[in-house]
Amino acid sequence: MLSNYSLGSIFSGQVKTVRKADSRLASAWCLFFFFAAPAISPVIQYKLKLHLDKDLVSIIISAASIFAGLLLNLLVIVYGIIPSKEGGDFDDKTRKDLLEVIESTFYNISYAIACSLVLVVFSLAVLTEITTVTRISELFVYYLGAHLLLCITLVLRRCHSLMEFRLTKKGTTRAQIAQDTWGR
Numbered sequence: 001m002l003s004n005y006s007l008g009s010i011f012s013g014q015v016k017t018v019r020k021a022d023s024r025l026a027s028a029w030c031l032f033f034f035f036a037a038p039a040i041s042p043v044i045q046y047k048l049k050l051h052l053d054k055d056l057v058s059i060i061i062s063a064a065s066i067f068a069g070l071l072l073n074l075l076v077i078v079y080g081i082i083p084s085k086e087g088g089d090f091d092d093k094t095r096k097d098l099l100e101v102i103e104s105t106f107y108n109i110s111y112a113i114a115c116s117l118v119l120v121v122f123s124l125a126v127l128t129e130i131t132t133v134t135r136i137s138e139l140f141v142y143y144l145g146a147h148l149l150l151c152i153t154l155v156l157r158r159c160h161s162l163m164e165f166r167l168t169k170k171g172t173t174r175a176q177i178a179q180d181t182w183g184r
Contacts, residue, residue: 007114013107017154038146042139052126052138060141061123064148068116074159075109078102081162098165105158112151119144 018027018034044050052060082102083095122144125137 010107010110010114013103014111017104017107034150035147038143038150041146042142045142046139052123052141054127057123057126057141060145061120064116064119064123067148068113068120071109071113071116071155074155075106075113078105078109078159078162081166098162101158101161101165105155105162108151108154108158112148112155115144115148115151119148 015031018030083098119141122137122140126134126141128134128137
């Protein structure tokens with residue numbers, strides 16, 4: 001029953017996508033940068049004794065919720081980019097490369113949605129009247145905010161790669177690009 005709510009496959013898929021472009025394995029440096037570097041934000045917040053007020057928390061909740069919704073839409077759009085086997089537009093190697101980028105984009109978007117939802121939960125916890133819970137939740141909000149910015153850059157990079165691939169496909173004319181993009 002609880003396996004329906006597990007985010008383990010999204011997390012492991014995200015870890016697989018955090019790698020150098022020329023490598024199939026996750027780089028230790030890339031993993032450190034992606035997961036540990038955002039920890040600088042809560043450390044600075046703690047040292048400067050910065051605290052979140054209710055107005056800022058409601059802005060964070062609204063932004064994270066809207067962002068999760070927009071990412072769900074992007075997930076559907078990325079699904080629509082998957083080339084069919086019967087289409088014959090691509091040779092096998094090109095199709096395999098395209099599917100790899102689409103899969104990475106799928107995991108990046110899914111992970112960013114999960115981060116947004118967890119950010120909302122910790123933001124709500126900041127509003128509690130329990131001082132310890134509020135302080136710990138603030139640290140997580142700062143961490144997840146910085147982490148979400150890194151997720152956004154990954155999603156942006158992957159979507160840019162997909163669009164660049166579609167636009168530079170050999171022999172593609174402006175009319176074909178418009179057809180692929182707008183379906184007209």
